[in-house]
Amino acid sequence: MTSGKFLRTVFFVEILKGLGVTFRTLFTPPVTRRYPKVKVPAKPGFRGLHALAKNADGKLKCVGCGLCGAYCPSKCIYIYTVEGEDHNKVVDRYEIDVLRCIFCGFCVEACPFGAITLSEHYEYSNSSRQAFYMTKDKLLENWDKYFAGPKGERYFRDFWQPRSENFTGREDQAMFSRVKLKEKK
Amino acid sequence: MKETVDGIIGAGGFQMIINIVIILLKIAAVVAVALLHVAYATYWERKVIGHMQVRLGPREVGPFGLFQPFADGIKLFFKEDIIPANADKPLFYLAPVIFFVAALTSLSVLPFFNGFVIADINVGLLFLFAMSSLGAYGIVLSGWSSNSKYAFLGGMRSASQIISYEIAMGLSLVGVMMLAGSLNLTDIVKAQQQYPLGIFAIPQILGFFVFVVAAFAETNRLPFDLPEAESELVAGYFTEYSGFRFALFFLGEYTGMLIMSAIAALCFLGGWGLPAFITNNVPHILALVLGLFWFLIKVYAFMFFYYWIRATLPRYRYDQLMAIGWKLLIPLALANIVLTGLVKIWVKGIL
Numbered sequence: 001m002t003s004g005k006f007l008r009t010v011f012f013v014e015i016l017k018g019l020g021v022t023f024r025t026l027f028t029p030p031v032t033r034r035y036p037k038v039k040v041p042a043k044p045g046f047r048g049l050h051a052l053a054k055n056a057d058g059k060l061k062c063v064g065c066g067l068c069g070a071y072c073p074s075k076c077i078y079i080y081t082v083e084g085e086d087h088n089k090v091v092d093r094y095e096i097d098v099l100r101c102i103f104c105g106f107c108v109e110a111c112p113f114g115a116i117t118l119s120e121h122y123e124y125s126n127s128s129r130q131a132f133y134m135t136k137d138k139l140l141e142n143w144d145k146y147f148a149g150p151k152g153e154r155y156f157r158d159f160w161q162p163r164s165e166n167f168t169g170r171e172d173q174a175m176f177s178r179v180k181l182k183e184k185k
Numbered sequence: 186m187k188e189t190v191d192g193i194i195g196a197g198g199f200q201m202i203i204n205i206v207i208i209l210l211k212i213a214a215v216v217a218v219a220l221l222h223v224a225y226a227t228y229w230e231r232k233v234i235g236h237m238q239v240r241l242g243p244r245e246v247g248p249f250g251l252f253q254p255f256a257d258g259i260k261l262f263f264k265e266d267i268i269p270a271n272a273d274k275p276l277f278y279l280a281p282v283i284f285f286v287a288a289l290t291s292l293s294v295l296p297f298f299n300g301f302v303i304a305d306i307n308v309g310l311l312f313l314f315a316m317s318s319l320g321a322y323g324i325v326l327s328g329w330s331s332n333s334k335y336a337f338l339g340g341m342r343s344a345s346q347i348i349s350y351e352i353a354m355g356l357s358l359v360g361v362m363m364l365a366g367s368l369n370l371t372d373i374v375k376a377q378q379q380y381p382l383g384i385f386a387i388p389q390i391l392g393f394f395v396f397v398v399a400a401f402a403e404t405n406r407l408p409f410d411l412p413e414a415e416s417e418l419v420a421g422y423f424t425e426y427s428g429f430r431f432a433l434f435f436l437g438e439y440t441g442m443l444i445m446s447a448i449a450a451l452c453f454l455g456g457w458g459l460p461a462f463i464t465n466n467v468p469h470i471l472a473l474v475l476g477l478f479w480f481l482i483k484v485y486a487f488m489f490f491y492y493w494i495r496a497t498l499p500r501y502r503y504d505q506l507m508a509i510g511w512k513l514l515i516p517l518a519l520a521n522i523v524l525t526g527l528v529k530i531w532v533k534g535i536l
Contacts, residue, residue, distance in 0.1 A: 018497045022237045032241040 015158040033092060042120040047103040049121045050096050051142035053114055060103050060140065061115035061123075064091040067172070068107035076100035077107060077116075094139065098132040117156060119146035211303050215292050216390065223439040224254035230492050237496035261435075264428040269332055273427065276330035281426065283465055284323025284476075287442035291316040293426035295447050296371045298457045299476040309370040310362065313448060317403055323407075324412065324422045327434070331425035339421030343405060343412035349510040350402035350409075356518035357395035358381055360525040361385055361452045374456035383416040384455040388528075391521040393453045395514050398491075402446040402510065404438065409506055442491055443484065450483035453515040526535070 008014070042048065053061045064081040076097040084090035107116045120144060126132065134142075140166060147156050222275060226394030228243060228250070235242025243250030294309040296302040321344060322434060328340015362368055364385060365376035377385050386393045402409040405421075415423030423434045450456055464472045501509070 015498065019493060022493060022497045025239055026233070026236050028239060030241045031237060031239050034241070034244070 011171070033102065042122060044124055046120050046122070047105050047118040049119050049142060049146070050098065050101070050107075050139055051117050051119050051134065051146055052094060052141065054143055060091060060136075061113050062091050062111075063113060063115070064089050064092060064094075065112070067110045067112065071106050071110035073081035073106065074100045074102050075102060080145055091136065094136040096134040096139065098134055099129065114156075117143070119152075120155065121146045193416065199386075206304060212293070214283045214398070215303060218288060218405040219289070219292050219443065220436065223443060224258065226439050226443065226488060227257070227435075228254050229488070231493075233293065233492040234496045245338065262429055266430065267425075269425050270334065271332040273330035273332065276326050277425075278430075279325035279329060280323045281423075281437070282323075283326065284320050284439075285433040285437040287323060288437040288444065291444045292440070294370060295451065296374065296456070297480060297530070298343075298473045299371075300372060300473075305369065305371060307367070307399045310358055310368045310373075310448075310452070313444070316495035317441070318347065318351060320437065323434075324394065324436070326528045327426065328422040331422075333425050335418045336422050336424045337423070339414075339418045343422055346402055346405070346409065346411060346506060346510075347377045349507060350399045350468070350514070352435055353395055353510055353514035353518050354399035354403060356515065356522060357399060358448075358452060359518070360392040360521050362520070363525050363529060364388065366461070370451050370456075373452055374458050377455050377472045378458050382455070383458045383460065384453060386453040389453060389525070391455040391457045391524070392518055393449075395518045395521065396449065397455065398509070398514055401491070401494065404441045404445055404491075404505070407495040408501050410500060411503055411506055414500060426448070442488060446452040446484045446487035446491070449481075449487045450480055454487075456480055456483070461523075517536065 055061050066079050066081075069075070069077040069079050078093065078095045078097075079091065080093040081089050082092040091168055095134055103118065108114075108118060121142070124131075146152060192297040231253070231460045242347040243253040246252045246256045270276065291313050293303040294312050295308060298307075304319070324347075325340045328338070328343070331337070361373060364380075366372040367376065369372060373385075379381050381387055401407075405412050410421075412418075413423070418424070423431055426434060455516055457480040459472065459479055462535075465474065
């Protein structure tokens with residue numbers, strides 16, 4: 001042991017340095033965010049509570065193709081379709097078990113119509129399990145709550161933009177008839 | 186009234202009753218004030234450590250979280266009192282009481298300002314050592330009676346730790362006793378007036394160092410909190426305690442810290458001794474109040490040091506703890522005694 005090291009040990013230089021660090025941090029402003037009073041806005045593209053998108057007419061965008069449910073890694077999307085009045089396909093029930101969802105966002109990527117989205121909303125704790133079982137009505141309600149107004153529209157466009165809007169295609173290309181109709185409008 | 190009482194027990198008896206009433210009032214005042222200080226010591230600790238860790242500490246209960254100690258107390262009071270099925274019940278009930286009573290009894294010999302002490306006994310320091318050892322019984326018994334391996338290990342560790350460090354602490358204060366020539370704490374404070382700055386910490390720097398380290402170990406505080414090492418022993422000796430019994434341990438621990446800080450302030454830092462030019466130029470009452478504040482400032486500075494160390498240092502390993510106690514502190518304390526004795530013989534007139 002050199003004399004310098006010996007002196008450092010005897011006079012606790014390391015400990016004194018540590019004490020200096022803690023004393024300095026005593027006067028630095030705390031980094032605590034007082035959560036319920038001060039809320040941190042979600043980062044862009046945050047994957048929060050699900051919502052089912054509505055089109056301009058206020059109708060459900062979902063056509064009941066079932067791609068989201070097939071793609072879902074935790075298999076928590078249940079879709080049931082029935083035959084409508086003019087023999088078209090009508091989404092009868094669209095249900096998400098949010099407690100099983102892992103918020104990967106694959107359902108959003110899988111959807112060809114941009115019908116399922118994830119909102120910025122993350123404060124939905126509840127003491128009943130039932131509240132986390134999202135039915136079609138609840139999901140549509142979420143759309144009105146969290147995607148209403150210009151902010152919601154921008155969020156939807158920037159992060160959950162439907163693939164169908166990028167998907168221009170050729171006139172003679174095989175398509176879902178409904179998509180073709182929309183493109184013509 | 187006086188005549189009747191005199192008729193029954195005589196004039197001396199009346200005087201005795203008056204004395205007992207005065208002592209009881211003093212005890213009530215000291216215990217109430219000390220417990221309030223202990224309550225706010227927890228608040229202050231959480232604040233200091235919070236800010237040292239760049240957090241806020243308690244903020245929600247009352248302005249700046251000032252009612253947090255009361256909220257904690259009420260919570261602990263209304264918690265369910267759980268006693269393990271195979272616990273040794275009489276000892277399980279007794280252990281926290283022993284611990285708490287030993288801590289509170291130590292308060293009786295501490296002079297808070299000139300002339301204010303509940304029991305002005307001439308073996309004050311020895312009494313403090315005795316009480317702090319008695320507190321270890323509470324810890325060991327709680328560890329034994331809980332019938333839990335964590336509590337048992339905590340109790341065993343505490344026993345060996347307190348025994349090891351008690352020696353070092355006792356020896357570190359021998360230097361103070363030699364300089365003061367007394368075990369009475371009031372006399373020790375008065376003896377310090379002739380020394381530079383009115384403190385023993387300068388001539389007894391070695392003893393002070395040994396005392397500080399041993400005081401940390403005696404009160405089971407970081408970096409020597411092996412008996413309640415959270416990462417290994419859940420909570421140590423009071424793992425199985427809940428509700429108000431847990432609160433007794435908690436209060437006892439913080440009272441112990443307060444007492445160790447008070448001993449440090451009284452024996453090494455000059456206690457309530459103010460410089461002569463202040464005591465001579467202000468009224469007597471004001472001098473007493475100033476002395477009390479001076480004493481409390483020293484106590485709180487030492488308490489702050491406790492928190493500061495807790496926020497800075499990690500826990501020592503068990504063999505390191507024992508090595509520090511037996512191989513470093515005890516030889517240092519012995520060397521301090523020899524040095525103090527030699528200096529006292531050689532330079533009699535000066536020191």
